Amino acid sequence: MMRIDLLRGDARAARNREQAIAKREGIARWAKSHPDRRRAAQARYRSKPGSKEKRAALDRARKERQDPSYIRAKKTHWLSDKGKAQVRAWRKSAAGIAWKKSDKRVSWEKAYAKSEKERERVRLKARAPQHKASNQRYMQTEAGKLMNQRRSHRRRAALRGVPSEFTKEQWGALQRAYDCCCAYCGAKKSMTQDHVRAVKNGGHDRIENIVPACKSCNSRKRDLEIPVAFKMFGVDTDAFWARHEAAVAKVRGEIT
Numbered sequence: 001m002m003r004i005d006l007l008r009g010d011a012r013a014a015r016n017r018e019q020a021i022a023k024r025e026g027i028a029r030w031a032k033s034h035p036d037r038r039r040a041a042q043a044r045y046r047s048k049p050g051s052k053e054k055r056a057a058l059d060r061a062r063k064e065r066q067d068p069s070y071i072r073a074k075k076t077h078w079l080s081d082k083g084k085a086q087v088r089a090w091r092k093s094a095a096g097i098a099w100k101k102s103d104k105r106v107s108w109e110k111a112y113a114k115s116e117k118e119r120e121r122v123r124l125k126a127r128a129p130q131h132k133a134s135n136q137r138y139m140q141t142e143a144g145k146l147m148n149q150r151r152s153h154r155r156r157a158a159l160r161g162v163p164s165e166f167t168k169e170q171w172g173a174l175q176r177a178y179d180c181c182c183a184y185c186g187a188k189k190s191m192t193q194d195h196v197r198a199v200k201n202g203g204h205d206r207i208e209n210i211v212p213a214c215k216s217c218n219s220r221k222r223d224l225e226i227p228v229a230f231k232m233f234g235v236d237t238d239a240f241w242a243r244h245e246a247a248v249a250k251v252r253g254e255i256t
């Protein structure tokens with residue numbers, strides 16, 4: 001029933017709260033200007049029979065409300081069928097309808113959204129070290145390295161203003177079309193994506209310009225112009241492009 005009290009957005013609740021605040025502020029002002037009388041009043045209250053027990057009970061109740069298991073249980077209740085039915089019934093009640101129309105609802109919801117956002121920010125910040133570590137682990141895997149490579153290709157293509165369009169699926173199919181062999185030396189090692197015409201020299205980041213190349217060929221080739229690179233590898237230009245055209249056709253046939 002806690003939530004229902006909290007959600008009662010009618011004028012009465014607002015007035016009660018204002019009065020309570022005013023009263024508290026008034027007492028605080030009085031206590032500040034009359035320290036001796038405040039101490040005496042406190043002593044009188046504490047010596048009253050039952051006051052100690054009363055304060056202990058209030059303390060216990062407050063602690064209980066802050067207890068994680070209590071908060072969890074409350075949450076579970078409002079998500080259960082019974083709790084949901086209670087909320088539905090309340091929404092149809094006069095108080096629920098008044099709440100829906102009230103300006104307070106808007107500000108309350110705004111505040112709630114803001115606090116949720118803040119909670120999420122804090123949560124992410126607390127998780128940042130683990131997040132970073134798991135990211136680093138992922139970046140060491142084949143999939144992570146591939147993703148990284150793709151990102152940097154896309155970025156470079158964007159910087160040069162050339163088309164960039166190459167998917168993971170295309171890459172897998174392209175490697176298969178090349179029988180997982182380096183397009184330059186024919187070695188069967190783990191492959192990198194090589195732009196035949198380097199992006200730096202205006203080459204596109206598309207399958208027509210991408211071949212699988214072993215790491216050592218890729219780094220030997222760098223940004224060399226095609227004729228220079230082909231000469232270095234001893235590659236026959238016509239045969240190279242004929243093979244690539246066939247491979248691209250095969251990939252395009254596989255992946256629509």
Ligand SMILES: [Zn+2]
Pocket residue numbers: 182183184185186187213214215216217218
């Ligand atoms: Zn190679």
